[in-house]
Amino acid sequence: MGDSFETGLIGALPALRRYALSLCRKADVADDLVQTTVERAIAARDRLDPAMRLEPWLFRILRNGWIDRLRRQGSRGTEIDIADMPEAAVHDGVRASEAALMLRQTTDALATLPAEQREVILLVCFEEFTYGEAAEVLGIPKGTVMSRLARGRIALAAKLGIE
Structure with a gap:
């Protein structure tokens, strides 16, 4: 898998994480979303249109993963992470x-x-x-x-x- 798809996927990880953080506002959930996105992208790699840029396709996968997660949470109720603490700003x-x-x-x-x-x-x-x-x-x-x-x-x- 040493091709442009892999290089593009790795290069998009920081932007995917930023977008995931903006959607869910929790680092651990954002990391899970990015991991899910990478898994889905690799599994569906053959469905990527070669004429399309990789980043928008990945962002669409991430957003759909977020929507899926919200739907699942709707049936489970609110989750609260007791370890969340505001980070001290220097x-x-x-x-x-x-x-x-x-x-x-x-x-x-x-x-x-x-x-x-x-x-x-x-x-x-x-x-x-x-x-x-x-x-x-x-x-x-x-x-x-x-x-x-x-x-x-x-x-x-x-x-x-x-x-």
């Missing part, structure tokens, strides 16, 4: 403190957006997917991606007090 000077505060405010504001807007912002702005690739991952038209992105950016700026 601040080095005023600049680092301001950057950490802005990042926290942005993360909190992003979390309050509707899931549809949040997903589009993460895919297009953070993962740098094209509108078409984001549309493929989410299974929606490209125009819907563009309108959700516009509404999400406006809402995020308003929540952060940016004009």
